[in-house]
Amino acid sequence: MSLSLDDVKRIAHLARIRVSDTEAAQTQGQLNGIFSLIEAMQAVDTQGVEPMAHARDVYQRLRDDRATETDRREAYQAVAPQTEAGLYLVPKVIE
């Protein structure tokens, strides 16, 4: 299988990465090269195999319900691109 130029543009938008038409064409070629490597997977019959999402088959440890964090807003917002009145500012969000 191979990715079309439209596929590349669609996933680039899903991933919120701007690509120019030239970049998209270039990327298309590279991704198809990589997918030809990946396609080797399809040859294996994996019926009945349990997918492995984690490196170890263990269960989630649970944290006791306690509020332990203190207010560190000042330190966190010191590295923010734009803040005002304790808020992070972003270009206008339209609902």
Added chain:
Amino acid sequence: MTYHSLKQLAGQLATGKASSVELCQDYLARIQARNPDLNAFITVDAERTLAEARAADALRAAGNAGPLTGVPIAHKDIFCAEGWLTTCGSKMLYNFVSPYDAHVIEQFKKAGMPTLGKTNMDEFAMGSSNETSYYGPVKNPWDMARVPGGSSGGSAACVAAGLAPAATGTDTGGSIRQPAALCGITGLKPTYGVVSRYGMIAFASSLDQGGPMARSAEDCALLLNVMAGFDGRDSTSLEREQEDYARDLAKPLNGLRIGLPKEFFGEGLTGDTAKAVQEAIAQFKKLGATTVEVSLPNSGLSVAAYYVIAPAEASSNLSRFDGVRYGYRTPDYTDLTDMYEKTRAEGFGSEVKRRILIGTYVLSHGYYDAYYIQAQKLRRLIAQDFAEAYRQCDVILGPTAPTTAFKLGEKADDPVQMYLSDIYTIAVNLAGLPGMSLPCGFDGQGLPIGLQLIGDYFSEARMLNVAHQYQLATDWHQRTPGGF
């Protein structure tokens, strides 16, 4: 002092022959002199280092020194360290001074080990040559025209060049072992869950694992004693009793069963690398080990499965870099989507973007089962292969990388060739097993060759023992690059 082991340095500190401040000053002077060429460090902050060294000396003076107090270490720039610029090799974090410490950083702070600086790396740990760093490529100290490997290339190069006695690294598909091999040092990727991932900037969460990079297995054991440990802030951190990873170093290797996967010794392995690995096997036999052929039938598909799973996780992990709360934000934008798309197009380099796109694609509607689920099933098969192999052997041995260090730029435009650099290391991450690389010889051009040991879960102490006994019998790990 340049190439002293951690034990030697600790000895100097313990006997008062040197102070931590003096040690740090020496290393900082070497960094100042050599790093402009080598480019192993992204950030050096002498003031901060010396302040930490003074604190370590004070700790010692107060009689509260631990085994490595005062010995400096360099940290891969993937670990968040409070007050330190932490870039992860990316423009995206060009101005990110971390407001908190990673668990690993906390552990080294507790041990009283000053930070020498933050080491260069492939951007977001995505690369096998260190050429994807926004801060420029790292050079291989053995040949400055060649790559040091990656993604922990800065850590490997600085240790190989004697700019630091040891460094931390992280390994998602070989990022500790492959650069260790290409730079002629020793590096260990522990069992997944042994070292906390808290504060280690995520690439592929189910594969990432931090580990030590140093000049010898013994040094790695001492460092792992500091790094390892349960951390409640990482759900995948394993609650186990604290181990002394150096406890078995001196054990003889009589009766050791070494598994040799036939898939690692096939047509791909040729020339000097094959020869060096064979000589290492002969050496182990001399030390009392026996060998057995094992099979990892699905390991050939590990690269394919990895390039689905790792990009899938990465595409999601890297969504937080959106120009809102920290890091780079594009200067010009018309609206929110424009801000997002430009910020991420400008803030990420091409390899990172490529992997985000692959990951986005394999998770997207209609492709999830064919790619992501299939890769996860293969992952299970690969892990089962190892489990089967460990019924016959104690440790698996093979090459770390198919070739020695390649030339800068040689594979930079060919992602597929670059990805194949990790062909021997990736399966270990998929299975979550511990793996290490140690020097086992040189090729015709004088470039180091790495030997890979793969252990069963939680067998780090045994692996370190195997590697240490080998290093007692050989001196490959003591060789140093000319000119450094």
Added chain:
Amino acid sequence: MQWETVIGLEVHTQLTTKSKIFSGASTAFGAEPNSQACQVDIALPGVLPVLNKGAVECGIRFGLAIGAKLNRVNVFDRKNYFYPDLPKGYQISQFPLPIVEGGSLDIQVGEGDKAVTKTIRITRAHLEEDAGKSLHEDFHGMTGIDLNRAGTPLLEIVSEPDMRSAAEAVAYAKALHTLVTWIGTCDGNMQEGSFRVDANVSVRPVGQQEFGTRREIKNLNSFRFLEQAINYEVRWQIEQIEDGHKIQQATVLFDPDTGETRMMRTKEDAHDYRYFPDPDLLPVKLDDDWIDRIQAAMPELPGAMRARFQRDYGLSAYDALGLTSQREMATFFTDTLALAGEANAKLVANWLQGEVSASLNRDEKDITQAPIAPAQLADLVKRIADGTLSNKLAKQVFEVLWTEGDQHGHSVDAIIEAKGLKQMSDSGEIERIIDEVLAQNQKNVEEFKAGKEKAFNALVGQVMKATKGKANPAQVNELLKRKLA
């Protein structure tokens, strides 16, 4: 054409934990912006989630309360999309393996004693984290982001499309609201967004099997808006179809000011969320022991209590529903009954549903803030039962208890004494007064004897007036009849 409405609800209930679902930051409402957004909530590079046991326990409690299947192993997934109030670029939620699957909730359909029970099936309930808030006040043309709410634990409860009218949807939403506050998994505060409803609404010709195309009305935060929005949406959809248009699957918003719904996005711009298991979180295991312990600590549920009230105390369905609309109300009822005696159940129910509820409404108070306690209501009811108080006098006593109970040591008997509100039961005294009234109202007496029933009532009124309302009306009736016979 006759149309049938089909409604399913998705309700986001904010859980009552002290800390967030994946971090140790506080969930308290109303803090300074971003002061309760810790490193995990703002998604600093390198941070990781750790699951809050309290949130899982809420999920278990809810599953047990609706008789659902609890998935012994359930999994957290990432739902990927970009939005400034979603700091990680993904929401951690549960997709293929939620904590709760199946179960049902009974609602009462219809008014008063004609109410019938209908069972609404619940599809699933899953744990997830809330997003932050976008503040659209003008910051030089920009939007402000407050992440205090980011990471607050939610249990999203999804029903089957089993409701057939806005009234049924409201009844279900209210029953669910009662249940989650009853079992303590949610505080139910709709103003603060603790209980938010999305309604999936479609219409189809009566008799048609397959569902029509649905539109989802987002974020309804009051029962009134839920009802208005559905009614508007149903009218709109029928009009569209009757005008020859097709309904397009879409997400819409309800505007309380205009009473209308408006399009937010169509299915075509729906996101590709790229769900996959969160590699930072492991599968969650629910041990039988844990579930058993939670089950053992569960209170009697409103449905069971309602049935018991009807069966054991002979209460009407309407009374039973009213008394179990809130756990504190039910407790007030049973506490009062314990003191007043079960024989007085109907009387206690009437008072709680009547005077007490009316007074609470008037004062905008909750039963927990009522100025009287079960002990006083029980005393009052006992004094009615033993004839000390007429209903009318009891209302006067109640009024005093409610407004100035503290001045009388919150004692019913003290108020009766102090205000002289005791019912007159000395028949000699009443007879004396009747004789006086008869003497003074000869005209009425003659009219009565001439067959005018009305004249009798006038005489009763005169006697009651003369006793300042303290005579027992039944007794007066009887004595008067005898005298006039």
